[in-house]
Amino acid sequence: MSRKFIETEGPRWVAEGIITAEQQVRLLRLYPEQERAIGLLPLLGGLLLGLGVLSLVAANWQDLPELVRLAILLFTLLAAYAAGEQALRRQQRPLGIGLLSVGLLTFGAGIVLTGQMYHLVSHDARALLLWATAGLALTWLYRSRFLYLLTLTILCGAMWFSVQEFHVYSFVGLALLVGGLGWYWFRQPEQLLGWGFSLGWLTAMGLLLDYYHQPFVWLLPLLGLLYVAGDWLPQRRQALAVQLLPMAAAWFVAASVAANGEDASMLDELRKAGAPYVLALLVLVAASAVGKRRQGALLSLSDWLIFLPLFFLPAGPVVIVLQLLGLYAFAGAVLWAGYREQWRAEVNAGTVLFILASALAYFRLTWAFLDKSLFFIGGGVLLLALSWWLRRRNEQVLAQAAPASSTPGHE
Amino acid sequence: MNKSTILSTAPSLEGRRQLRFRWLVGAQAVVLLGIAGLAWATDHWGQTLRLHTRPVDPRNILYGDYVRLNYDVSQLDASLWRGSGEIPERGRRVWVLLRKAQPAWLPLGVYGTEPDAGADQVALPAQVETSWSRSLNLNYGLERYYLPEGTGKKLEDAAADSTGLLVRVQVAPWGTVRLQGVEL
Numbered sequence: 001m002s003r004k005f006i007e008t009e010g011p012r013w014v015a016e017g018i019i020t021a022e023q024q025v026r027l028l029r030l031y032p033e034q035e036r037a038i039g040l041l042p043l044l045g046g047l048l049l050g051l052g053v054l055s056l057v058a059a060n061w062q063d064l065p066e067l068v069r070l071a072i073l074l075f076t077l078l079a080a081y082a083a084g085e086q087a088l089r090r091q092q093r094p095l096g097i098g099l100l101s102v103g104l105l106t107f108g109a110g111i112v113l114t115g116q117m118y119h120l121v122s123h124d125a126r127a128l129l130l131w132a133t134a135g136l137a138l139t140w141l142y143r144s145r146f147l148y149l150l151t152l153t154i155l156c157g158a159m160w161f162s163v164q165e166f167h168v169y170s171f172v173g174l175a176l177l178v179g180g181l182g183w184y185w186f187r188q189p190e191q192l193l194g195w196g197f198s199l200g201w202l203t204a205m206g207l208l209l210d211y212y213h214q215p216f217v218w219l220l221p222l223l224g225l226l227y228v229a230g231d232w233l234p235q236r237r238q239a240l241a242v243q244l245l246p247m248a249a250a251w252f253v254a255a256s257v258a259a260n261g262e263d264a265s266m267l268d269e270l271r272k273a274g275a276p277y278v279l280a281l282l283v284l285v286a287a288s289a290v291g292k293r294r295q296g297a298l299l300s301l302s303d304w305l306i307f308l309p310l311f312f313l314p315a316g317p318v319v320i321v322l323q324l325l326g327l328y329a330f331a332g333a334v335l336w337a338g339y340r341e342q343w344r345a346e347v348n349a350g351t352v353l354f355i356l357a358s359a360l361a362y363f364r365l366t367w368a369f370l371d372k373s374l375f376f377i378g379g380g381v382l383l384l385a386l387s388w389w390l391r392r393r394n395e396q397v398l399a400q401a402a403p404a405s406s407t408p409g410h411e
Numbered sequence: 412m413n414k415s416t417i418l419s420t421a422p423s424l425e426g427r428r429q430l431r432f433r434w435l436v437g438a439q440a441v442v443l444l445g446i447a448g449l450a451w452a453t454d455h456w457g458q459t460l461r462l463h464t465r466p467v468d469p470r471n472i473l474y475g476d477y478v479r480l481n482y483d484v485s486q487l488d489a490s491l492w493r494g495s496g497e498i499p500e501r502g503r504r505v506w507v508l509l510r511k512a513q514p515a516w517l518p519l520g521v522y523g524t525e526p527d528a529g530a531d532q533v534a535l536p537a538q539v540e541t542s543w544s545r546s547l548n549l550n551y552g553l554e555r556y557y558l559p560e561g562t563g564k565k566l567e568d569a570a571a572d573s574t575g576l577l578v579r580v581q582v583a584p585w586g587t588v589r590l591q592g593v594e595l
Contacts, residue, residue, distance in 0.1 A: 062557075062558070070443070070444075070447055073443060074440055074443060074444070077436070077443070078436065081436045103436070107439045107442075110439075110443045111442070111443065114443055116557050117557075118446070118447065118449075119450075119557065119590035119592075120446065120449065120453075120587065120588075121590070123538075123552065127446075130442060137435050138435065166538070167501070167502030
């Protein structure tokens with residue numbers, strides 16, 4: 001309970017006779033105000049002082065003798081880490097993690113500035129990977145989400161820099177990403193970390209395909225690995241953070257095929273992925289099925305519907321219609337699962353997917369062989385029938401649940 | 412678990428964490444010192460060579476606190492390619508074998524693997540920036556020179572003079588390359 005709450009609500013409690021005026025004063029005394037204000041002052045003072053020193057040093061950096069510059073870097077590094085550890089020991093976690101981050105950033109700046117000071121030529125991203133490794137060790141040591149995301153940013157930056165500047169794909173960086181940050185997420189599958197890792201994985205795989213000049217559609221099986229990792233988590237609900245991005249990517253490709261299915265050159269481009277692509281998808285689906293079975297969610301295997309590589313079919317209306325049906329089937333499966341699990345977010349997602357698929361179908365389609373109106377009438381009737389059936393089933397389930405819950409212990 | 416075991420295990424866990432933290436911070440300090448040490452060792456054991464260069468844009472020499480340099484050995488004739496196969500493509504790592512000459516060192520050949528350098532020779536690592544059938548454009552990582560305080564004006568004067576500049580480069584036996592300075 002905060003002081004402010006007692007201050008605003010207290011007079012009413014006194015007026016209603018719940019507490020006396022004296023008790024209100026005693027309660028307020030339990031939450032002294034000065035403590036926080038006083039705690040904030042040195043922090044602000046320290047921040048101003050730090051900024052002042054930083055700008056002073058930065059302005060005169062080139063003037064300073066080399067050894068003095070090195071000493072300043074080392075001092076800042078050690079001081080930031082020591083202060084961070086001290087703050088954590090006093091249970092001031094945000095401040096402590098913030099100071100440790102300053103230490104980590106100082107390490108990176110130190111690497112760059114020292115190399116620059118001595119005009120050393122770097123031929124690879126080794127130094128930056130060393131920086132990321134330090135961040136990884138800190139993340140594991142302090143179990144901090146902030147340090148995790150900071151390290152992820154540093155690591156992805158290092159991998160990008162390696163390709164951009166040295167024309168080398170950093171497999172060491174990839175190993176750090178998977179073995180360090182990926183494993184960390186797998187052991188502690190929090191939403192935010194899952195999102196972060198997804199983006200990191202997307203970056204690493206995008207760089208890989210770009211570096212080896214491989215067709216970009218390979219991104220789907222590579223992101224599919226992330227999806228499968230989600231299936232192998234102990235709890236199903238934690239998987240969403242890493243499974244949404246792969247599904248979004250697959251949906252985007254499927255939608256492009258539905259929108260441009262008669263464009264032979266686009267399909268040819270996608271087909272460059274070749275037979276290994278189909279094989280990779282089959283392996284992924286099998287691995288996913290095993291994981292889903294362990295989670296008891298084998299029905300969600302329908303997610304793989306949008307991964308179907310329909311672009312291997314010859315360009316034309318058949319591809320478009322099949323792809324649209326695939327998108328509808330996927331939307332239907334998501335809706336179905338949402339109703340089954342009584343999960344509002346999934347129902348909403350399914351609805352949006354359904355609308356998107358309908359929009360695609362409506363504005364698209366050169367309906368040479370099938371009447372457009374017939375397609376929509378058929379779809380509408382199907383949907384209404386489905387909704388009627390679901391509602392009936394819901395009522396049945398509720399009716400069955402009612403007598404069961406009235407006899408507890410009967411299992 | 413009784414009270415005495417809690418008392419005996421809790422500090423040791425915290426102690427181990429403390430120890431790891433100290434190792435981690437210490438290792439980072441060692442890395443920074445190591446980089447400085449690498450420069451010092453290259454100074455001490457490396458071979459020094461001189462390369463002829465010009466600032467890329469002599470009229471506007473100061474890009475912030477560094478200057479861009481273009482070396483005579485940045486563009487080499489494709490006939491100098493001594494590696495196997497075609498002329499190397501963009502991004503490939505190569506070595507340029509240089510021999511001692513006055514005032515600046517001269518290129519002997521471009522190799523796909525590190526060649527054995529004889530007396531008064533040095534193999535300088537580089538990266539292919541662009542390659543055409545007749546010429547190779549190379550990047551040595553020495554193209555950016557961070558100016559020590561007070562040298563900007565002198566460098567500008569020297570650059571305006573059409574003779575260009577000489578740059579001192581050090582190459583350590585283990586491959587570290589360092590731009591030691593500009594001769595004014």
